[in-house]
Every structure is written in C-alpha cells, then in structure tokens.
Amino acid sequence: MKRVMKLLAVALMLLVFVGCSSDEALTTIRVAEVTRSIFYAPQYVALELGYFEDEGLEVELQTIAGGDKVMIALLSNNSDIGLVGSETSIYVAAQGAEDPIINFAQLTQTDGxxxxxxxxxxxxxxxxxxxxxxxxxxxxxxxxxxxxxxxxxxxxxxxxxxxxxxxxxxxxxxxxxxxxxxxxxxxxxxxxxxxxxxxxxxxxxxxxxxxGNVPYTVFMAKESFLAEHEDAVLKFTRAIYRAQQFVESNEPEAIAEIVQPFFVETDGELLTSAVARYKAQGSYANNPLLEQASWEQLKTIMSKAGELPADIDYEELVNRQFAEQVLDE
Missing domain, CATH: 3.40.190.10 (Periplasmic binding protein-like II)
Known part of the structure; x- marks a missing residue:
C-alpha cells in the first residue's frame, strides 16, 4: 500500500511539473480592443477555440474604450497589440512619433x-x-x-x-x-x-x-515591438488567420454559439443575426493581409471628412510580412 501511495505521489508531482512547464512556455501578449463587439467575432473564436494556445501564446484581452486610449496604452507599453481602426495609426504618425504604430493584421474590412x-x-x-x-x-x-x-x-x-x-x-x-x-x-x-x-x-x-472596403479594425503594435517579437507576432497572426478561415466557412449559428461567453448579456438569436449581417456584407476579412487599395480608400474617407492630418504612404504604416508568411504556409 505504501508503495502504491508513493507511486501516486510521484505521478501527481509529475503532473504538476508538466502543467507548470506548459504554462511557463506560453508567451503572454496583452491585446487592447477598442470595444467589445460581435464585429470582432474572429478574435473571440481564436480565444475560445484555443488557437492562440496552440501557437504557444497566452492572450490577455483588455477592453479600452476609445481609439485614443488604445493608442496611449500602446505608446506607454501598457499593451502590446491594439485592435482599433487604422486611422489612429495615421494620427500618431502625423504627430511625428519616433516609434510609430504599425498595422500588421486586418480583422474587419468594412464599416460595421x-x-x-x-x-x-x-x-x-x-x-x-x-x-x-x-x-x-x-x-x-x-x-x-x-x-x-x-x-x-x-x-x-x-x-x-x-x-x-x-x-x-x-x-x-x-x-x-x-x-x-x-x-x-x-x-x-x-x-x-x-x-x-x-x-x-x-x-x-x-x-x-x-x-466599400477599408481597414476598419486592424491589429497593430509599435514598430519596435514587431521587430523585437517577430516570432510571437507571426504566431499571433497565424492564430487570427485560422479563426478568420473558421468564420468564413461556418454558419452564423455556430459562430454565435462559440463567442457567446464574450456576450453573456446578449441573446443568442441576436448574436446569430448580427454575425449573419456581417458575413453577408463581407465585413469579416477572410485573411489578415491589409491591401493598399483599402488603405487608399481609408485616406479618401478621412480626407473628405476633413480629418486626414497627413498623406502617409501605405508602406510607412503597414507591415505585410506576417500576413504574407501565414498565407504562404
């Protein structure tokens, strides 16, 4: 009996050790979303289905209301990645930021x-x-x-x-x-x-x-963060792409059921209706690549609203390497 108890104790210690090792192996990424919205369904799919964990990432999701506040969180290093409209990266760059905010993975491609x-x-x-x-x-x-x-x-x-x-x-x-x-x-x-x-x-x-198509909501980070954490950003982008493909190929009911935990106060039928509307008009990008034509449409919209502070080129604020790599895999 004592021998059995010792073996059980050893087995338990091994399980604890393996569990701790697995947790310690995860790389933490702090993501600041500008609001909680079914418009961001692919992000919640990636979280709920464990796509980030599959890539060795632990995503800490924060909801920070207001694009300006998300930018402050990124610039002050209180967040690693922001999910917000691309116009905010233009505003920051126009102010002469030494470490600009770079768009690297698009989530939504129309107004919501x-x-x-x-x-x-x-x-x-x-x-x-x-x-x-x-x-x-x-x-x-x-x-x-x-x-x-x-x-x-x-x-x-x-x-x-x-x-x-x-x-x-x-x-x-x-x-x-x-x-x-x-x-x-x-x-x-x-x-x-x-x-x-x-x-x-x-x-x-x-x-x-x-x-029309615009980079409405995009994952972005400081240029220095992308340079210093290329592997983690690539893994993050891969998980998002996997979720985008899931949303693209599944029915609204299935998507709504998966993301329901992020909207506990919202009726399931309403979530399904909302997902169906967004899918029908192509709001969810089916891959993370932010195309130049969408960037130019963004600047046109900003200009006509009298809010374009500077005509900043696509190449200055968009990094295609992560999206292109996951698409080539």
Missing part, C-alpha cells in the same frame, strides 16, 4: 455600423435624411467619418442638410436615441438588431455596404 430610423420606412432613400436629426458617432473616429462619407456620396451635406449630433460618448449613443434624441442613429450590431427586436427602430441602410 447600420443606419437605424426611428420611424418605419420601407422605401428609404438617403435623401430622406434632409432636414432630419442624425445622431452620429464621435468626430474623428472611423464610424463618423464613414457616415459623413456615405452621406456626401448620396448628395447630403452633413453640415447643412441635416442636424448632425456627434458630441455624445460612444457608450451613450444608443440610450440617447432611446431617450428621444434624433430621428436617425448610427449603430453597431447587435445593438441595431436589438432595437429592431424591441420595436425601437428600423434598420434602413448599411454603412459597410455603402462605403
């Missing part, structure tokens, strides 16, 4: 917002916004710039043809509309679908469909 009307309108036209109150997103952010770009493409001047409200914090936009502010509002999923389900609004247009 929808135009929600307070009143039902089965024959909506953007000209219907003339003279109305439009509750938009934060000035200088991609949602607002895309919103203004789309309005102008349809002959609506957001400064003169309607009442534009853009001084409400992102977290309070939906509640402000519910409280009676605005005739139209620009919302992400699943909030837009929740409004429809509750009878508080009607989705009449997709800004993603109207604006």
């Amino acid at each position: 917002t929808f135009l929600v009307a307070r009143a039902e309108n089965d024959h909506f036209s953007f000209s219907d916004l003339a003279g109305e109150t439009f509750l938009g997103q934060r000035k200088g952010g991609m949602p607002q710039m895309v919103g203004e770009y789309v309005l102008k493409e349809h002959g609506i001047d957001p400064e003169t043809d309607l009442e534009l409200i853009q001084n409400i914090d992102f977290a309070n936009i939906a509640s402000s509309f519910l409280a009676g502010t605005g005739d139209y509002v620009q919302l992400f999923e699943p909030t837009a679908s929740q409004f429809v389900k509750d009878g508080n609004g009607h989705i009449v247009a997709s800004f993603g469909e109207e604006s």
Whole structure:
C-alpha cells in the first residue's frame, strides 16, 4: 500500500511539473480592443477555440474604450497589440512619433455600423435624411467619418442638410436615441438588431455596404515591438488567420454559439443575426493581409471628412510580412 501511495505521489508531482512547464512556455501578449463587439467575432473564436494556445501564446484581452486610449496604452507599453481602426495609426504618425504604430493584421474590412430610423420606412432613400436629426458617432473616429462619407456620396451635406449630433460618448449613443434624441442613429450590431427586436427602430441602410472596403479594425503594435517579437507576432497572426478561415466557412449559428461567453448579456438569436449581417456584407476579412487599395480608400474617407492630418504612404504604416508568411504556409 505504501508503495502504491508513493507511486501516486510521484505521478501527481509529475503532473504538476508538466502543467507548470506548459504554462511557463506560453508567451503572454496583452491585446487592447477598442470595444467589445460581435464585429470582432474572429478574435473571440481564436480565444475560445484555443488557437492562440496552440501557437504557444497566452492572450490577455483588455477592453479600452476609445481609439485614443488604445493608442496611449500602446505608446506607454501598457499593451502590446491594439485592435482599433487604422486611422489612429495615421494620427500618431502625423504627430511625428519616433516609434510609430504599425498595422500588421486586418480583422474587419468594412464599416460595421447600420443606419437605424426611428420611424418605419420601407422605401428609404438617403435623401430622406434632409432636414432630419442624425445622431452620429464621435468626430474623428472611423464610424463618423464613414457616415459623413456615405452621406456626401448620396448628395447630403452633413453640415447643412441635416442636424448632425456627434458630441455624445460612444457608450451613450444608443440610450440617447432611446431617450428621444434624433430621428436617425448610427449603430453597431447587435445593438441595431436589438432595437429592431424591441420595436425601437428600423434598420434602413448599411454603412459597410455603402462605403466599400477599408481597414476598419486592424491589429497593430509599435514598430519596435514587431521587430523585437517577430516570432510571437507571426504566431499571433497565424492564430487570427485560422479563426478568420473558421468564420468564413461556418454558419452564423455556430459562430454565435462559440463567442457567446464574450456576450453573456446578449441573446443568442441576436448574436446569430448580427454575425449573419456581417458575413453577408463581407465585413469579416477572410485573411489578415491589409491591401493598399483599402488603405487608399481609408485616406479618401478621412480626407473628405476633413480629418486626414497627413498623406502617409501605405508602406510607412503597414507591415505585410506576417500576413504574407501565414498565407504562404
């Protein structure tokens, strides 16, 4: 009996040792996402299905509301990788950053917002916004710039043809509309679908469909971090690509079920509806490569919104090597 107990004790010690060794072998990557959104479904798929662990990475996910705050986290080394709109990297570079923020893996490739009307309108036209109150997103952010770009493409001047409200914090936009502010509002999923389900609004247009492909949400890091941690960044990109392929090839119901733990307060049917909308309009990039044409469209949108601080070349702020390598594997 004593011999058996000794063997069990040794076995237990070996199990503990192996477990500790496995944990110690993981490389920690601190990722700051600009918001928690079903728009970022591939990231949550990679986390939930263990794709990062398969690559020897332990991802610590932080939600830091606001693109400017994500940039501060990166520049101050409080985060390693940011998931945010590419426009933020242009803003930082235009200020003469010695260690610029570099885009290396694209996650979403269209705008993720929808135009929600307070009143039902089965024959909506953007000209219907003339003279109305439009509750938009934060000035200088991609949602607002895309919103203004789309309005102008349809002959609506957001400064003169309607009442534009853009001084409400992102977290309070939906509640402000519910409280009676605005005739139209620009919302992400699943909030837009929740409004429809509750009878508080009607989705009449997709800004993603109207604006074309842009590097809307991208993984980025300081240039020095990419240089010093090439192996880890490559592994990170490989895990993201694997998740992108999963999202590309699976049904919305399956994707929604996997990411549900990240949205415990959201109904599963709403998550499924949101994923289906994003898949249908091609919002989820099916690979991490940020193409130059999308970068040029981003600058066009920023320029027309009067928010492009400098015409910075694609090669200066986009690193293709990690995406190209995982695509070649």
